[in-house]
Amino acid sequence: MEINYKVKRNLARLGIALFLALFVLWTVIPVYIVVSNSFRRTIEMKHMPPKLIFTPILGHYEKLLTLDRFGVYFLNSSIISVSVTSLTILLGSMAAYGLKLFRSRIGKRISSVLLLGKMVPSITILIPLFVLMNRARLTGTYAAPILALSCLSLPFVTWLMTGFIADIPQELIESASLEGCARMRIFRIIILPLLKPAIASAAILVMQASWNELLFSLQLTNLSTYPLTVGVARYVGAVSVDWGKCSAAATITMVPIILVGFFMQKYLVSGMTAGAVKG
Secondary structure (H helix, E strand, O other), X not given: OHXXXXXXXXXXXXXXXXXXXXXXXXXXXXXXXXXXXXXXXXXXXXXXXXXXXXXXXXXXXXXXXXXXXXXXXXXXXXXXXXXXXXXXXXXXHHHHHHHHHOOOHHHHHHHHHHHHHHHOOHXXXXXXXXXXXXXXXXXXXXXXXXXXXXXXXXXXXXXXXHHHHOOOOHHHHXXXXXXXXXXXHHHHHHHHHHOHHHHHHHHHHHHHHHHOOOHHHHHHOOOOOOOXXXXXXXXXXXXXXXXXXXXXXXXXXXXXXXXXXXXXXXXXXXXXXXXXXXX
16 A cells, blocks of 8 residues: 555656656747857758757847847837836835725725726727827827836736735834824835835836837837837848847847846745735
8 A cells, every 4th residue: 555655656746747847848948949049040040950059150149239229129128117117116005005094895895806907908908098198199209108008017016015015014004103104104114115025026027017018019109219029020021030130139138037037036926925815
């Protein structure tokens, strides 16, 4: 009986190990193909199966950084993603703090209702947003994608912050009020320091979403405000695709988000679990 139990346990472990190995391969292989193609000659990309050993070149990166407007696209993406992240975290934390003070049945359920906005496909609100931005003469500026992406991310950030603020003892806020602290001062000196894990996890999620967004950026920006996603998409033509530039651009585009996620991963995990379970 004990032998059968050990066999089953070993088979279960083997099955889990194989599943994880397949999952890792499924995740890593596309990234490897993109990165390796950015260092291959164009003719070498067409070899099937692809060669694992090849002579790397930097020609695609040289063309990308010297002949194209890639630096402008990178700067535009940085401005848009940082602005969206800062705006949504500020407004989302303040909204969650307001729901904490608004102690009623409606206030307790609003945070859950906010998530309904994430269920609406983004493309369904593209035309109304474009009309509004066009009438406000914001199309082609940084303000258009920043406002649009902030509206999409704000419900999720508010819900995430609400899960954390709900765990803050009400007595802490009341004692600060008795000491003469105004509500905004309580928010600044008490609430915000306690929200560091939530802020870190929200920052990486919102920044990743805004950094990789294409649909709204394609319609609400112009040549001077194109972000990286639109810039990379321009290398895909109707007849041919510049795989070398696409691979080099995709590789550079991945680096900032990977670095941010690597340095903030512990906050990401703790923030998501605490915000989803405790709240």
